[in-house]
Amino acid sequence: MPTHAPSSFSSSPPSVSVIGAGIAGTWQALLFARAGYPVTVHERSDPELAQSTSIRAGGMLAPWCEEEAAEPLITRLGARAMTLWRDHVPDAVFNGSLVVAHPRDRADFERFARMTAQHERIHDNRIGEIEPALAGRFRDALFFPGEGHVEPRRVLPALHAQLTAHGAEIRFASRCEPDDLDGIVIDCRGLAARDSESGTAAAGLRGVKGETIVVETSEITLSRPVRLLHPRWPIYLIPRAENRIMIGATSLESEDDGLSVRSALELLSAAYAVHPAFAEARIVETGTGLRPAYPDNLPRIDIRGSRIAVNGLYRHGFLIAPALAEMTLAYVREGSIDNEVMECN
Ligand SMILES: Cc1cc2nc3c(=O)[nH]c(=O)nc-3n(C[C@H](O)[C@H](O)[C@H](O)COP(=O)(O)OP(=O)(O)OC[C@H]3O[C@@H](n4cnc5c(N)ncnc54)[C@H](O)[C@@H]3O)c2cc1C
Numbered sequence: 198m199p200t201h202a203p204s205s206f207s208s209s210p211p212s213v214s215v216i217g218a219g220i221a222g223t224w225q226a227l228l229f230a231r232a233g234y235p236v237t238v239h240e241r242s243d244p245e246l247a248q249s250t251s252i253r254a255g256g257m258l259a260p261w262c263e264e265e266a267a268e269p270l271i272t273r274l275g276a277r278a279m280t281l282w283r284d285h286v287p288d289a290v291f292n293g294s295l296v297v298a299h300p301r302d303r304a305d306f307e308r309f310a311r312m313t314a315q316h317e318r319i320h321d322n323r324i325g326e327i328e329p330a331l332a333g334r335f336r337d338a339l340f341f342p343g344e345g346h347v348e349p350r351r352v353l354p355a356l357h358a359q360l361t362a363h364g365a366e367i368r369f370a371s372r373c374e375p376d377d378l379d380g381i382v383i384d385c386r387g388l389a390a391r392d393s394e395s396g397t398a399a400a401g402l403r404g405v406k407g408e409t410i411v412v413e414t415s416e417i418t419l420s421r422p423v424r425l426l427h428p429r430w431p432i433y434l435i436p437r438a439e440n441r442i443m444i445g446a447t448s449l450e451s452e453d454d455g456l457s458v459r460s461a462l463e464l465l466s467a468a469y470a471v472h473p474a475f476a477e478a479r480i481v482e483t484g485t486g487l488r489p490a491y492p493d494n495l496p497r498i499d500i501r502g503s504r505i506a507v508n509g510l511y512r513h514g515f516l517i518a519p520a521l522a523e524m525t526l527a528y529v530r531e532g533s534i535d536n537e538v539m540e541c542n
Contacts (some may be wrong), residue, residue, distance in 0.1 A: 219251035222385030224522040231364035237399040241372035253486030258345040261315040262346035281519035291345040298426040333469040384506040388489040398499035398506035404487030409445035414478035
């Protein structure tokens with residue numbers, strides 16, 4: 198049972214403070230602001246969010262591709278979140294995603310097809326029609342038409358602008374702890390939550406390192422994320438503005454923040470195997486980010502009175518953040534509890 202009375206809204210709504218303007222905090226703040234709550238967001242970084250994981254993400258919205266490796270909960274949350282992305286974010290692109298494999302990795306391809314849903318098997322001509330850069334390169338592919346993607350560095354500022362337009366205040370360069378604030382506090386500090394005294398809800402959080410390389414090329418244009426299945430070096434290629442493509446991402450049990458030579462070789466070799474024109478592309482950026490994960494790699498909304506911590510978004514933060522925000526709002530408004538995600542302490 199909730200340990201504080203959910204807001205009945207009979208008088209003026211209680212104030213809501215959100216700590217962290219990464220993708221989790223931003224969606225929480227947006228849905229509360231849209232529902233009429235006075236919202237203040239505190240973010241320790243500047244508006245570029247240099248200290249967030251979110252700014253380093255691929256931004257794929259791929260609930261069905263993720264079925265291959267994630268728990269059914271992620272697909273449930275992700276499928277719901279797709280509607281919220283469509284309803285609230287005009288910048289989100291819904292061109293679907295494509296999964297390919299080289300002939301020698303046929304078994305991986307068939308396994309992926311069996312483990313996932315909501316895809317169509319398409320063949321060489323059709324691949325060339327929807328993604329001309331890949332014409333003649335793969336015999337068949339899995340096309341997930343309902344999936345989408347966003348560019349984190351564009352969509353976060355756009356969401357922050359929406360937040361302000363709905364009357365919320367965002368305070369950058371404002372580091373604070375949940376206990377510093379009154380009213381309803383939604384703690385979305387990501388991995389940093391485990392560093393503080395009030396981080397009990399964050400016990401067990403770890404960072405799972407992801408490395409990426411962004412290249413610029415006018416030779417290859419993609420309209421949607423492309424995943425290459427490979428037994429050792431699975432990669433994805435995500436279109437970015439200005440002829441750029443993000444190649445990602447490793448998944449390493451490490452909190453080191455450098456890109457290793459091994460990872461760079463693997464990411465670039467795998468991209469080259471998708472299309473040899475990657476050899477002439479210009480490397481414009483390398484990056485690493487730490488995905489905040491609990492031991493079971495599942496997200497959690499931890500409720501302690503009026504302190505609510507939303508964390509553990511792991512490799513699905515962009516995909517599931519809207520659905521988690523909707524659940525938090527439903528809890529505060531009506532006391533609804535989703536037992537798979539929420540814990541009341
Ligand atoms: C390489 C890579 C690729 C990824 N690709 C995808 C993808 O394609 N699709 C997908 O869905 N997910 C993807 N992810 C996962 C996704 O990025 C994470 O799940 C998500 O960013 C976590 O968001 P968050 O808001 O919880 O944490 P963060 O983004 O880290 O946000 C936390 C914020 O809290 C702030 N903060 C911390 N402490 C304080 C404090 N005391 N006071 C004020 N502010 C504070 C931080 O500065 C930060 O901005 C990827 C991750 C990586 C690393």
